[in-house]
Amino acid sequence: MKQPASEAQQGGPDAAPAADAAPVPLTKPAGKTPGGSGSRPPLGLRLDFRTLSLLGVLAVLIIVGGATKPDAFLATSNLQLVLTQASIIGVVTVGMTFVITSGGIDLSVGAIVALASVWATTLATQEYGFAGILFTAIIVGLACGLVNGVLIAYGGMAPFIATLAIMASARGLALLITEGNTQIVTLKSVLDLAARDSYILGIPPLVIIFAVVTVVGWLLLNRTTFGRRTIAVGGNAEATRLAGIDVRRQRLYLYLFSGLCCGIAAFMLIVLSGSGQNTNGNLYELDAIAAAIIGGTLLSGGRGTIVGSVLGVLIFTTITNIFALNNLQSDVQQIAKGAIIVAAVLVQSRTARHGEA
Amino acid sequence: MAPAPPEGHLLTMSGITKLFPGVRALDGVDLEVQAGEVHCLLGQNGAGKSTLIKVLAGAHQPDDGVITWRGEEVQLKSPIAAMKLGIATIYQELDLVEGLSVAENIFLGHEPTSAGFIVKGGEARAAATALLARLGHPEIPASRQVGELSAAHQQIVSMARALSHDVRLIVMDEPSAALDPDEVDNLFRIVETLTADGVAVIYISHRLEEIRRIGDRVTVIKDGRTVAVGLPAKETPTSEVVSLMTGRKVAYVFPDRPSVADAPRGEPVLRTEGLTREGEFEPVDLELRPGEIVGLAGLVGSGRSEILETIFGARKPTAGRVLVDGQELKPGSVRAAVRAGLGLAPEERKAQALLLIESVTRNVSVSSLSRFSRGGWLDSSAERKAARGATQELSLRPDNPDAVIRTLSGGNQQKAVLARWLLRGCRVLLLDEPTRGVDVGARAELYAVIRRLADEGLAVLLVSSEVPEVLGLADRVLVLREGRVVHTSPAQELDEHRVLDLVMEGSPTP
Numbered sequence: 001m002k003q004p005a006s007e008a009q010q011g012g013p014d015a016a017p018a019a020d021a022a023p024v025p026l027t028k029p030a031g032k033t034p035g036g037s038g039s040r041p042p043l044g045l046r047l048d049f050r051t052l053s054l055l056g057v058l059a060v061l062i063i064v065g066g067a068t069k070p071d072a073f074l075a076t077s078n079l080q081l082v083l084t085q086a087s088i089i090g091v092v093t094v095g096m097t098f099v100i101t102s103g104g105i106d107l108s109v110g111a112i113v114a115l116a117s118v119w120a121t122t123l124a125t126q127e128y129g130f131a132g133i134l135f136t137a138i139i140v141g142l143a144c145g146l147v148n149g150v151l152i153a154y155g156g157m158a159p160f161i162a163t164l165a166i167m168a169s170a171r172g173l174a175l176l177i178t179e180g181n182t183q184i185v186t187l188k189s190v191l192d193l194a195a196r197d198s199y200i201l202g203i204p205p206l207v208i209i210f211a212v213v214t215v216v217g218w219l220l221l222n223r224t225t226f227g228r229r230t231i232a233v234g235g236n237a238e239a240t241r242l243a244g245i246d247v248r249r250q251r252l253y254l255y256l257f258s259g260l261c262c263g264i265a266a267f268m269l270i271v272l273s274g275s276g277q278n279t280n281g282n283l284y285e286l287d288a289i290a291a292a293i294i295g296g297t298l299l300s301g302g303r304g305t306i307v308g309s310v311l312g313v314l315i316f317t318t319i320t321n322i323f324a325l326n327n328l329q330s331d332v333q334q335i336a337k338g339a340i341i342v343a344a345v346l347v348q349s350r351t352a353r354h355g356e357a
Numbered sequence: 358m359a360p361a362p363p364e365g366h367l368l369t370m371s372g373i374t375k376l377f378p379g380v381r382a383l384d385g386v387d388l389e390v391q392a393g394e395v396h397c398l399l400g401q402n403g404a405g406k407s408t409l410i411k412v413l414a415g416a417h418q419p420d421d422g423v424i425t426w427r428g429e430e431v432q433l434k435s436p437i438a439a440m441k442l443g444i445a446t447i448y449q450e451l452d453l454v455e456g457l458s459v460a461e462n463i464f465l466g467h468e469p470t471s472a473g474f475i476v477k478g479g480e481a482r483a484a485a486t487a488l489l490a491r492l493g494h495p496e497i498p499a500s501r502q503v504g505e506l507s508a509a510h511q512q513i514v515s516m517a518r519a520l521s522h523d524v525r526l527i528v529m530d531e532p533s534a535a536l537d538p539d540e541v542d543n544l545f546r547i548v549e550t551l552t553a554d555g556v557a558v559i560y561i562s563h564r565l566e567e568i569r570r571i572g573d574r575v576t577v578i579k580d581g582r583t584v585a586v587g588l589p590a591k592e593t594p595t596s597e598v599v600s601l602m603t604g605r606k607v608a609y610v611f612p613d614r615p616s617v618a619d620a621p622r623g624e625p626v627l628r629t630e631g632l633t634r635e636g637e638f639e640p641v642d643l644e645l646r647p648g649e650i651v652g653l654a655g656l657v658g659s660g661r662s663e664i665l666e667t668i669f670g671a672r673k674p675t676a677g678r679v680l681v682d683g684q685e686l687k688p689g690s691v692r693a694a695v696r697a698g699l700g701l702a703p704e705e706r707k708a709q710a711l712l713l714i715e716s717v718t719r720n721v722s723v724s725s726l727s728r729f730s731r732g733g734w735l736d737s738s739a740e741r742k743a744a745r746g747a748t749q750e751l752s753l754r755p756d757n758p759d760a761v762i763r764t765l766s767g768g769n770q771q772k773a774v775l776a777r778w779l780l781r782g783c784r785v786l787l788l789d790e791p792t793r794g795v796d797v798g799a800r801a802e803l804y805a806v807i808r809r810l811a812d813e814g815l816a817v818l819l820v821s822s823e824v825p826e827v828l829g830l831a832d833r834v835l836v837l838r839e840g841r842v843v844h845t846s847p848a849q850e851l852d853e854h855r856v857l858d859l860v861m862e863g864s865p866t867p
Contacts, residue, residue, distance in 0.1 A: 224733045225726040232723050235712040242671060242709055243724040243777065244695030302714055 050296045053347060054311040057340075061315065065322040072325050080204055086317040087210035088268045089287050090310060094217040095261030096288040097309045099254050101221070103234040103301025104159040106258045108148060109288055111170035113281030116140040116266035118174045121183040121276030130189040133270060138263035144170055145259015149252035163255075167285070174278035183276040193271045206268050213264065218306040230254060234301025290337070291316055294344035315340065366425070367392045367557050368413075368444075368526060373422035375408050375581075382408040383419070384581035390526065395548060395558045397572040397590055401602055401824070401857075405581040406561055410528050413559075414446040415439035427525075445519030446528040453511055453518075455504030460485035462503050463518045488517040492547050509540040516547065527551065528559045533567060534658055545571050563656055565595055565861050577601045595858075603824075603853045610801040611829035612808035614848075615648070623647055624682075626816045627699070627785045629668060631677035637663040638840035640677060645785060645816040650807065652819045652831030652848065654856050660840040661820040662704050665787045668818070669701040670694040681785070695724065700778030702771065704789040704820075710774045711762050718744040718758040720773050724781045747776035751806055768792075768799030775806065785816045792826060804830055824853045836860060 065073035072078060092109050099106045119125065120137040128135075144166060151162040185191060192198055193205050200208065221227035229250045232240040241247045262281075269280055293299055294315070295308025316337060323333045368390040375383040383405045390396045400406045411417040413424075415433035424431055426442055433439045439446075453462050460482045461468075469480045485499040494513045497506065503514060512532060519527050529548075533541045548558055548571055562568060568575065572590030576583060577598065585601050625644040632641045638660030645651055653661045666672045668679050673689030680686070687693040703709035712720050721744040722729065729740040745758045753772040755765075762773060771791055778786060791807065792800045807830060811817050821827050827834055828848050836844040836851075836859045844851075844859050 223735055223737075225730045225735055226733055228719070228723070228726055228735065231715070232712055232719075235715060236708070238708060239710050239712060240723065241691055242669070242701055242703060244692050244781075245723070245726075246692055302712070 050348065051305075051307060051311070054295065054308060054315065054344075058311060058315055058318065061318045061322065065318065065325070068322065069325045073322065076202065078321065078325075080199075080202070080207075082314075082317050082321045083207045083210075084204050084272065085320070086313050087204075087206045088265050088272065089284060089291070089317070090210045090313040091213045091261050091265040091268065092281075092284050093288040093291045093309045093313050094213050094306060095258035096285075097217070097292045097295070097297050097304050097306055098221065098230055099159075099258050100289070100292050100297050100299060101234050101301060101304025102230045102251065102254050103237065104152065104251065104254065105163065105289070106148065106255065107160065107163040107285045108144065108166040108170060109258065109262050110281035110284035111167040111174070112141055112144040112259060112262035113266045113269060113284055114174040114278055115144065115170040115177075116263050117269050117276040117280045118177045118183060118278055119276075120266065121185050121270055122177065123183075126185065126187060129187060133185070133187070133190055134267050137267040137270065138260065141259040141261070141263020141266060142256060143259070144262070145256040146252075148259065149255035152255060153248040153251035171278065174280075178276070178278045180278065185270060185274050185276070190271055191274050194274070206271060209264065209268060213261065214306060214310055221304060221306055226250075226253070231302060231304065234298070234304070236302070287313075287316060290341050294341055296348060366390070367427060369423075369425040370409075370413070371423050371425075373409065373412060373419045373424070375405075375412060375417055376420050382581055383412070383422075385422070385583075386578055386581065387583040387586060388576050389586070390557050390559060392525070392557050393552050393555045394573040395552055395560050395571050395590075397568045397575045398559055398561045398578065399568070399575055399598060399602060400578040401822075404578050404602070406578060407530070408581075409578065410446060410530060410559070410561070413439065413444060413528060415444075440522055443523055443525035444528070445522060445524045445526070447512070447515050447519060447530065447532060449530045449534060453503045453515060456502060458500050458502055459489075459497060459506070459514050459517075460499040462514055463488060463499075463521050465518070467521070484521070485517065488520050489513065491520065491550070492516055493543065493550070509536050509543075512536070512544075513547075520551075524556060526557045526559065528561075530561045531563070532560070533562060533564065541567070563861055565598065579603075596854075599854050599857050599861075603857065610804070612805045614808075614832060615812065626682060627668070627818070628680040628683075629677060630680065632664070632667060632674050632679060633676040634663060634667055634672060635675045637672075638667075638837070639842075641842060643818075643835065645818055647784070647814045647816050648811050649833070650811050650817040650819055650831045652821065652827035652834045653837055654821070654824055654827045654834055655837030655860050657822060658839075659837040659860065661837055662789050664837075665701065665789050665818065665820055666703075668694070669699055669787055671701070695781065698782065698784035699787065700724075700781060700783035700785070701787045702774045702778070702789060702791055704793065706767070706770055706774065706794065711770060713761075713763040715762060716759045717748060717753070717762055717765070717773055720762045721747055721776045721780055724777050728780075743780060744776070747780040748773065750779065751776055752802070766799065767794035768803055771795060771803060772806070775810070779810070783815070785818070786810065787818045787820075789820045790822065791819065792821070792823070800826075824856045828853060828856065 092113065096106055096109060116137040119140045120133045125132050125136050148163055148166050151157045151165075152159050155162070198205055221230065229240070229245055232243070232245065233247050233250050237247055266280070270276055273280075291312030292304075292309045293312075295305055295310070295312035297304040297309060319336055319340070320333060323330070323336070366389050368388070370386065370388040373383050373386040374381070386405065386409055388398070388409070398406055398409070408417060412419050413433065415436045415438050418434070424433060431442065433442075433444075454465065457465070460478070463485045464481045468476045469484065470476055482499040486495065489495055489497050489499065492513055494510070497510055497513060503511060506514065516527070532544055536544060548560070551558060560568070560572060568590055575585070575588040575590045575593065575598070577585040577588070579602055588598070623646050625646050627645040629641050629643050633639060641664055643651065653664065655661050663672060667674050670686065670689055670691040670693060678685050678688065679694075681697040681699065684697070686697055707713060712723065718741050722740045725743075726735065729736050729743065741758050745756075748758070749756060751772040753769050753776065762770060765773070775786070788807070792803055795803060807817060807819075819827060819831055828851060831848045834846060834848045834851055834856070835842050836856055838860050
């Protein structure tokens with residue numbers, strides 16, 4: 001999980017000595033500086049207008065759900081279901097948020113989830129048990145991310161094109177592996193993770209995985225050099241390069257990270273569905289991009305919010321759930337999602353114009 | 358050319374004033390142009406030439422002054438209004454759409470159409486070919502994409518576009534800058550054809566020899582004011598033109614140089630050996646000692662910025678090397694340069710240096726993140742404290758580490774860039790146009806900061822279009838002309854006049 005982050009700091013130690021050799025005395029003014037940092041709210045957790053409006057939308061949805069289907073919607077099992085469904089796309093969205101924050105895009109996430117889920121559920125892989133499936137899913141995700149990253153960072157390809165190509169290839173490879181068949185998982189240890197018995201205090205393990213990925217993602221974006229470099233690359237890649245940061249390496253790590261998230265999501269999907277299919281993860285890329293954008297991450301890069309992305313995912317999943325409970329067709333659902341994206345972006349561009357809310 | 362009677366004036370501009378926040382870009386400029394003449398506009402960088410031609414093109418609205426066009430007072434509300442009157446401007450950066458054909462570019466916005474919207478392609482191509490023939494270039498195919506043409510041919514297309522309107526005045530902003538000598542000859546033939554037809558040309562160039570060849574009269578502007586009107590272009594001595602351009606009124610306050618006794622001696626911290634980028638600049642050998650400010654003077658396009666960026670590793674040299682403390686830097690690697698203690702304050706501050714929507718702190722700390730982190734974990738209070746220390750050292754205003762950098766003035770943005778490198782422990786500062794977009798009052802403060810940093814032991818390499826700035830701030834000056842160092846000497850041994858002679862005439866050192 002932490003691998004990309006810890007490698008990202010390799011630039012740090014060897015750069016430090018030069019900094020220590022500073023001939024210009026900087027310690028003197030630092031001494032008279034008032035502490036000044038204590039009053040500052042932790043970054044990203046500020047309940048700004050944007051986050052509040054997302055929470056408001058979510059609250060309205062819950063009221064609508066509760067009003068239209070009071071018994072079914074508010075049932076514990078339904079809430080567990082909503083959260084579980086949100087978990088898988090949520091993990092993908094965390095990775096996507098980093099990529100978009102850096103000014104990139106990853107269209108291949110759905111296809112990577114498909115490829116990782118089928119590779120990890122072949123009969124040969126299943127022989128290695130729980131660890132074999134988990135390990136394979138993650139390795140396949142990382143490998144696809146590596147290809148994306150190398151093509152974009154070192155091959156100079158536009159992220160849209162490179163990940164579009166990987167999207168097509170990964171999906172094709174997934175079909176090649178399964179020959180169109182559903183690969184049933186027979187390992188009890190894997191299937192048990194989705195069973196009600198393994199819920200911890202009523203929380204499904206998949207939701208816990210999502211929570212962990214979210215927290216790690218939040219810390220990574222807001223508290224580490226990795227996150228800071230991601231934001232800097234997205235804000236102004238040329239300025240970041242001229243500030244002495246290895247922009248290409250950072251881009252490589254970002255697509256690796258997105259691939260890693262896809263691998264984790266693939267494993268979660270295997271647990272939930274008890275199978276691997278080449279059609280898995282269909283349109284995940286669009287859902288993840290939409291969730292990140294309505295959450296407040298700038299499509300042009302330079303600003304990203306994990307909290308917003310998670311709220312975006314929860315909003316979408318809740319809509320889907322309410323529509324399903326009310327037996328509304330998926331076409332209506334799609335229209336509603338589209339309307340929400342438009343509304344969210346309009347609200348954001350307005351708040352952006354009026355300065356920071 | 359004999360002075361024409363006043364009614365012969367095609368264009369008269371009088372008392373044109375243009376204010377920008379904190380700057381009086383034009384402070385009462387007068388200009389009068391007659392039909393059929395080549396009127397040259399001369400002035401140093403920053404004198405107000407560009408602003409003046411933008412007013413004439415309708416792109417800027419003057420705050421004061423009167424424009425008279427063919428005897429009638431007019432207001433140029435928009436570029437379209439100017440074009441309708443018959444005023445066309447050919448900017449230095451050609452504004453052509455590369456993906457469109459020659460004919461499509463020429464008639465962009467006023468395509469010959471039927472039924473109001475169906476473009477008559479054949480008619481446009483025929484008309485374009487006729488225009489190109491009139492300019493002496495019938496060989497440029499009207500259906501070719503503009504992006505495939507040479508720079509010279511693109512300029513012809515730009516001129517054809519101007520002529521496709523009923524044009525009476527063409528403004529050319531340094532049209533020869535991108536051209537080879539024989540292409541310049543062709544340009545001059547075109548200008549002669551145009552003026553023979555009664556079209557007036559306002560010709561802007563830094564090259565005095567061109568002005569002598571083609572110009573009829575010269576107007577000199579300086580610090581936003583006209584200092585000479587209607588000088589005969591061929592007879593006025595160079596010395597007179599140069600002193601008109603230089604005798605400036607705005608006094609810059611430069612900090613004192615260290616006395617000769619304190620002059621930096623030590624070993625050079627930065628050295629270049631035969632550093633070359635083919636097509637941009639010829640071999641450069643320079644040495645920079647701690648405590649020393651070395652200036653590169655020259656016109657835009659003389660290779661100054663390219664030299665800085667190559668030293669910094671942002672461009673890869675085709676030959677030669679850069680040494681810091683005698684150690685060769687990996688060519689073309691910004692990271693190697695930064696690690697060795699180099700820092701660049703680039704020319705395009707917003708595009709190349711700043712994270713515009715980020716805070717001052719984050720802009721300052723971006724090059725030193727590893728210093729505030731353990732295992733990748735950022736200690737943001739240490740980061741804030743150190744960044745604030747660096748900005749306070751430079752008296753950056755406002756003294757608020759959370760201020761979004763975009764909201765700061767140009768001078769304070771520049772201080773944030775300097776603070777970034779101070780925080781990094783930089784030992785060689787490369788400054789590219791450090792006072793661009795910085796208002797006059799803040800400049801003196803920035804000069805003082807730069808000098809103080811040098812006194813504290815930094816080596817500074819300074820590039821500026823403004824000759825007085827280089828002469829006032831630097832200890833030693835290298836004069837560049839078209840990618841070649843033509844002169845090196847202590848700043849005290851040069852004056853503005855001499856430098857302009859060197860960069861404009863290119864005469865070798867006597």
